[in-house]
Amino acid sequence: MTATTTAPLATTPVRTTRQPSARLRAWATRAPLLPALIFMIAVTQLPFVATLVISFFDWNALYPKARHFTGVDNYREVLTDADLRHSVWTTVLLTVAVVLASLVLGLVLALLLDRRFRGRGVVRTLLIAPFLVVPVAAALLWKHVLYNPEYGLLNGLLHYVGGPQPDWISNTPLLAVEASLVWQWTPFMMLILLAGLQSRDPQQLEAARVDGASDWQIFRHLTLPHLRRYLELGALLGSIYIVQNFDAVFTITSGGLGTANLPYTVYQSFYQAHENGLASAAGVLVVIGSIIIATFALRVVSSLFREEVGRA
């Protein structure tokens, strides 16, 4: 974070140095910022501090009198309890699979859409649509309209080719959740990568072509290095959103069949099991995971951002 302070302040307004009003001016500059800052600290940071405190207590909401300090016991339990540990693993699996698959698909689609062809705008709009369906609605669509073993579209289409009629959600529950999320998130990746592709230097591409570089060589040596940070950005932002996914897990499997991820587990352990301490410890673990991803994300965003500021 300290690196960002050294970013060139290209457009800093000239400060006048009339002494008595200098302090007043500084506050006048700062004042518009304060409501937003104070609001964010109150609504996001304070509750997290409370979660952190609760995570060190043995506290079941049904037996509030038995509440007592237990140190790191909750964390030990989260990490040793088979179900909870499984949900940590599920979270990792779900996030990695969805991010990678949607990133690769998004890259293919972005490369295709970067070309000029008839109806490009229409195709772009068709592709964005999955991202714009309300997440619960999208999950319902996959659960009932596509996956249903008796009248779902997937088995309906398989019927025409005489294929098997599997019960998708029961047979491959995690994959079923992942497929629906890949469908929703591929457009997001495509949009970011398309923005990256269109920020390439056209003269450089032209020069490479004049020099006789093949499409593959251009992709390998020009496009891919240029896209690297956009790929990173997509992966990291995607991870941050998907690590937190609740809607798809809740809707498609209700956390059953080994698909409960950490957010769902946190929800369940305090909303249904009333285990406040355990839920908080699991919540803190989600935060730690997010911080690890976020550290990288912030670095990528700040390098892109510094470039932007430098250009201005």
Add this chain to the structure above:
Amino acid sequence: MSATIVKRKGLGLGVTAWLLGILFFLPIAWMALTSFHSESDAATNPPSFGAALTLDGYREFFGTGGGASPWPALVNSTVASVSSTLLVLLLALPAAYALSINRVRKWTDVLFFFLSTKMLPVVAGLLPIYLFAKNTDMLDNIWLLVILYTSMNLPIAVWMMQSFLAEVPVAIIEAARVDGARLPTILARVVAPIALPGIAATSLICFIFSWNELLFARVLTGVVAETAPVFLTGFITSQGLFLAKVCAASLVISLPVLAAGFAAQDKLVQGLSLGAVK
């Protein structure tokens, strides 16, 4: 763009793009078609493409067929999304002004603080917020959601608006100042016209995120303040399921988001990537 090279394989790539586009859109198209089928035509294998069209699914959804009316949930979602978007604008505009036009010192640090709050998962504060709401009788209160949705969207809005306001050339502002224009005039005549499209896009994105939100709404609302996504969760169980009704419900509830999203297409990516990508 590579308009200069025209290759024959361009046609093949175009066709591939079309096929993939249609493939991605197919589930939505199928959902739309199913919503206009009768329940018995909707639940068939193989699927019935040419079945008679009917508005029964929509009638069922809007409760005229006897089920629970979705109107309170739709109204709640509208109130929560619109109010929180307005509150976000109220807080984010001055902040963005201080971060882009009349810059505070260490403005990048402040920007990154906002971004870092966005990376704090919702579950990190859910329990204390629930306990707080329970002890202050704020459970099942739509205004609690408004506050939470505002905190969810404020970082995005600050980032986006900062980048939109930064596009206003300082020279023009200086010139207006030299000409004796005061701050309100400068804001109204110079800043607003340039930043307005960006502000509109930011509002749409905040609206979309609030409209879509499930976890807070599910935990903190009940009968009175139920939102549209919570209403949709009523369809999760497959017992006695009505497919046409589910499709109609999903489409109607997604409609505002689809409209807002298509309207803000170009700015969507900038908002989602928190202004890092233009």
